[in-house]
Amino acid sequence: MAALAQSSGTPLEIVPQATGHGAGAPVGKGAVLLDTSRLTDVSIDPELRVAVVGAGATWSAVNAAAEQHGLLGLAGSAPSVSVSGYTFGGGIGWLVRRDGLASGALRAVRYVDGSGRSRTAADDSTDEVDRAAIWAFRGAGGVGIAHTLEFDLVPVADLHAGALLWHADALPKLVAAWSSTIGTVGSSVSSSIAVLHVPPLPPFPEELHGRVAVHLAIADPDGPVAATPLLDAMRAAAEPVSDSWGPTDAAGLARIHLDPPTATPAIGDARWLDASTPVIAEALLSTAAADDAPIVMMEIRHVAGAPVRRTGAVVAPPGDFIYHAVAPLNLFPRERIEAGFARARSVWSIADAGSRPGSWVEGAASVPDALPADVRKRSAAIADAVDPDARIRRSRLLG
Known part of the structure; x- marks a missing residue:
């Protein structure tokens, strides 16, 4: 005032x-x-x-x-x-x-x-x-x-969550397992599957330092049972290098996305996607899987079925999935990053639900x-x- x-x-x-x-x-x-x-x-x-x-x-x-x-x-x-x-x-x-x-x-x-x-x-x-x-x-x-x-x-009676990491050469098998199983998980399970360029830092295992990984972040506030089909399918597709799934607390839940511990200059891209997203998942994530790709993190977040609690401008997900990509400005020129976003757009446009999750578009003056x-x-x-x-x-x- x-x-x-x-x-x-x-x-x-x-x-x-x-x-x-x-x-x-x-x-x-x-x-x-x-x-x-x-x-x-x-x-x-x-x-x-x-x-x-x-x-x-x-x-x-x-x-x-x-x-x-x-x-x-x-x-x-x-x-x-x-x-x-x-x-x-x-x-x-x-x-x-x-x-x-x-x-x-x-x-x-x-x-x-x-x-x-x-x-x-x-x-x-x-x-x-x-x-x-x-x-x-x-x-x-x-x-x-x-x-x-x-x-x-x-x-939150029985909070379970975790981050699982695999070598990126298992991407096709992992995405196939994810695509065939994601629709069967319980309604309390939220998750994302991502391609991640791993920095040479903890908490990442040394085996993945400087390499590209597939990352599954998964959580269920009601216990471990509802997530079992997805976890079993992806573990069967390839042995994870790291697997932290289990009982956890609020601090543990906040770590499963593996965000950097300090602020990083970056720009992001995001879009709400429809129920057909599993069909394009491998092609979309592959656009960020090359060793020299400017996009260091690309994920597909599963949000289908979220309940509506009150009326408001945006109180329900406009799509069943979210595409989200982040690229660091201190490592790549903006033109190269935008070209990476454009390659991803050529894939996700097939499943476009028509709008962006505005707060996920990092570094934008307006959305x-x-x-x-x-x-x-x-x-x-x-x-x-x-x-x-x-x-x-x-x-x-x-x-």
């Missing part, structure tokens, strides 16, 4: 940011960066299964507190991501097929509008603008400046095709109502 008051009467733009994970838009001289990363309070109500947290709280902090009560929030792959930007962009995590997108778990948001007024967005808010705002916070990037979130937690036209139009109108003078930078999903 103070930042808005001090910039009143000036052309300064207010740019909210928590952790900055995946940020890609420049912050110029005509803008004020409003850093919310120190808003880290976390409060857990185990009886109501609700968390109230600051917009700068990370998922690692939230789930470390929640798991003491047998609960978890619907966190994503990287534990250092803030709950706010992740949730407002939809929030696709390892519990998605049982519990849905994180946006659907969002109960309320306390935020500041363009005039500096403090408001609460919720379905039962007395003000029509605030009732509209919670709809936009659920997957359209949000509106105004959020400072506190309230969301549901879910019970205009993250939302259907009608959703983007409605969300933009809500942003105009909250901030009619456009003093607060809009979500990149509305770009």
Whole structure:
């Protein structure tokens, strides 16, 4: 509120940011960066299964507190991501097929509008603008400046998860096993199959250092049984070099994607794909499997069947699968990376579901095709109502 008051009467733009994970838009001289990363309070109500947290709280902090009560929030792959930007962009995590997108778990948001007024967005808010705002916070990037979130937690009775790694020369056999089995896993199982260029660092086994690997990340909050068909099929196709599947906790769940431990300059590409994806999986992943490929990680995430918990801009997966690729700018020129993305596009376009998971497109200033036209139009109108003078930078999903 103070930042808005001090910039009143000036052309300064207010740019909210928590952790900055995946940020890609420049912050110029005509803008004020409003850093919310120190808003880290976390409060857990185990009886109501609700968390109230600051917009700068990370998922690692939230789930470390929640798991003491047998609960978890619907966190994503990287534990250092803030709950706010992740949730407002939809929030696709390892519990998605049982519990849905994180946006659907969002109960309320306390935020500041363009005039500096403090408001609460919720379905039962007395003000029509605030009732509209919670709809936009659920997957359209949000509106105004959020400072506190309230969301549901879910019970996790028997959390199992793990990362399995194989040599890339087994890719055809592994993808064949994955393709023939992925439709048979239980509805609580979420997973991704990926091609990964392994750095010469722990926690990767030395046998794979500097080589290309096939990576399966898999999780089930309800125990080991439902994942057995997929695990058995892929283990039978080729012996894994590394296999960490087993009982785990929130910290272990956050490690299965094998994200780098420190921030890395990179750009990403992502797309929602339809149910035909297993047919093209080998051809798609093969575009990133060459030793000199600029894409260091390409995955296909399985999200089919995720339930819808509440109404909102994006509260259900627009497709059964997600294609996601990441390339480091410190190792390859952008032109070569874009050519790699184009090769992948020539394959995944056959299974295109029509939009992008916007928060997965790392390093982009805007992702205009993250939302259907009608959703983007409605969300933009809500942003105009909250901030009619456009003093607060809009979500990149509305770009």
